[in-house]
Amino acid sequence: MSGVSTPPRTPKLSEGGSSRPGSKPSTPGPKKPATPAPSQPQEEEDEDDDQRMDVAFIQSFSDKIQRLPSELLDGLETARTKITIPKRGEKDFEPLEATVNLQEMMLQNSRQALFDALQGVRGAASKSLSHAVVTPSSPFPQLIVSRGHVLDSVGITVRRSVTQGEHTKTVSRVELLPEEAMYMAERGTLQIWNGRDPETEEDRQQGVGEWCDKEFGVKGAVEMSVMEVFGAFMGKEALTWQRYQAYTVLKRLGYTVQRTRAFIPEHFLPQQEPPRLSFTGSVLALLRSAYDGLKALFSRLLGKLKVSLRRLSSVGLGVKSLWNNPLRGTALRSWSGDSYGSIYSELRFIPSGHSNPTPPPISSGPATSIYDALERNPYLPFFHVWKPVTAWSKAKWDRGSAEGLAKQKPDYILAVVESRDTPLPTLTQLSEVFDLLPDEPTTQPKRVGPQYANRPAPRSTPQPSAQSRFQQWLGWVCWWKAAPSSPQGNAMHAMRNGDRGLIVAVNDSGNTGWVRFGRTGFENYPMV
Incomplete structure (x- = not known):
């Protein structure tokens, strides 16, 4: 048989030069040429040797551990030897006696650096800093110095009647909602002053409540810190931490966010006078x-x-x-x-379709505030959201009126809930919400991009023949017959997105997730 001869293995010798007990030393024979083994098994054996633990060191360590604290040798008591625990590298957080003071000093310095950072005074450029004042007569911040383009989508113009002596004039000022004031104060573009109203003619002459360039501040007012601003406006006008967090996330991303008309305070809405109709108008x-x-x-x-x-x-x-x-x-x-x-x-023996009304909700008594509806149904729309590319203007928006929303149609309608104490919406709550939402296009959105620019021209419609014209005329004659239903296209997009949709910001202990609820009518898309 042909094969490869392998030299006999020689047992390894210990430090004394002898083999294991009970074994005889082998006599070295004539050397034979060793055939080189393949390289791959040799590399695997080398890797195994590298990964093998030091058995001798572990054995000596176990011997030290198993020894008694003290023992008698030749009548003398010997103490236990010092044990060194095997470890990999030095660790800074070990409580060593030599470095415990150093570690405490480093920990104290790092902790003090954090406190110093929190106690630091935030600075802002005077050219980009706006100023607002809060008075007892106007609890909402009034802008007295406006700087920056951030105010293009923030604030509502309020017209107020001011009495000065025997004269009364109308003054227009931009006032901020609670979430707007907190957001601008947090980002460092607004300084809010806590002032007072001028009570006497001398106060008016001195300019109490007005901006003074010499003092660089508002006369008769003190500055409010960010902490004071949060304490003054958080929880006011149905502003919760969850709604404020959703508002700030969208504002930082460039979206335009405004409250819905139903939850704008009456202070910001114009006073509607009852229309006066003439005799001709009444007849018409x-x-x-x-x-x-x-x-x-x-x-x-x-x-x-x-x-x-x-x-x-x-x-x-x-x-x-x-x-x-x-x-x-x-x-x-x-x-x-x-x-x-x-x-x-x-x-169909069960009525289907969104035209069938759902059972009315149980009335909880007369409402005392515009925010009582949120306690009954927290999924009511609270914010209107526009994309950053939208050319938004306050004049077209018109405080969220029906005419304003027709000119400035929002891209998204948003509600904010807390996941820990708010259950899933019921059918009655969803029906109430969807009745307030506008219809959305059921077709696929228009694709924008260079890859969709060069599309083939649509086919020209053929001229109607004499037979088709006769059928059309016959349809006019038999007007009572139902018109033949035209074949519908791909209904998957409309069934997936629905005709109305609501975005819900679900806040879970500070983490905001976004969920969409859509309304789809399956009875409008028969499968046969």
């Missing part, structure tokens, strides 16, 4: 209401007439169905349609 309003009533009555009569004519002309029923109904005694005994959709609608 009466005629308009009468016209609307007649139009609704005619629409109902026309709808019933269409249903009756459609029943007479429906395929498979005919006139005989009026006195001999072949579906009598079945679930389709009152069916009068001519399509699969009408059959499914007739077989």
Whole structure:
């Protein structure tokens, strides 16, 4: 047989030069040429040797551990030898006697550095620092010095009547909501002063409550720190820590965030006077209401007439169905349609669709504040959010009115809840929320980018033929027949996103997550 000869292994000798007890020393024989083994097994053996622990060191360490604290040798008591624990490198946090004072000093210095950083005075450039004053008559901060573009999307203009002696004039000032004042004070672009109202004519002449360049401050007022600002405005006007945190996160990302009209304090809303109608206006309003009533009555009569004519002309029923109904005694005994959709609608014994009202919520008594609704339904929309690329303006927004939202349609509608004490919304709460939201487009969003710019031109629509024109004319003649339903496109996008949506900022102990609730009507997209 052909093979590779391997030299016999020689037992390793100990320090004394002898082999293990009970073994005889081997006589070295003639040396044979050793065949080189493959390199890969040799490298694996080397790696095993490197990873092998020092058994002798561990054994000596165990011997020291197992020794008694003291023992008698030749009648003399010997103390236990000092044990050295094997370790890897030096660690700074070890409580060694030699370095314990050094460690305490380093720890004290690092702790003091943190306190010094917290006690430091934050500075800001005077060219970018705005100033506002808070007085007992106006609990909301009034801007007296405005600097920077950050105020383009912050603050609401309030017109107030000021009496000076015998004259009364209207003064317009920009006032801030609590979350706006806290956000600007925190970021270092607003200094709020706690002042007082001028009580006498001398105070007005001295400029109490006004800005003074010589003193670089507001006369008769003291500065408020950031801590005082948070203590004064947190919890005011339904501002919770969760809502403030969601507001600041969006503002730092560049979004424009405003409150909804329902939760803007009445102090910021204009006083609406009842409209005064003349005699001509009253007559026109009466005629308009009468016209609307007649139009609704005619629409109902026309709808019933269409249903009756459609029943007479429906395929498979005919006139005989009026006195001999072949579906009598079945679930389709009152069916009068001519399509699969009408059959499914007739077989549905549970009303579906968002047009069917849900049970009304239990009334909890008359509301004393505009924020009482949040206690009953915390998922009500609180903020309107616009993307950073939106050209937003206060004039178009108009304090969140219906006309303003039509001009400045928000990209997102936001509610804020606390995850620890707020359960999932009920059907009644979601119905109440979705009734307040506008409809969203159900088509796919427009794709913007160079890859979508060069699209092929749409095909030209062919000219209608004589047959198609005749069918169109026949449809006008048989006006009571239902129009053929056009084939719907891909409904997955509309079913996934829904026609109305709400973004909910769920705050869990300071961590904010974003969840979207959408409303989808599956009855609008039949699968057959």
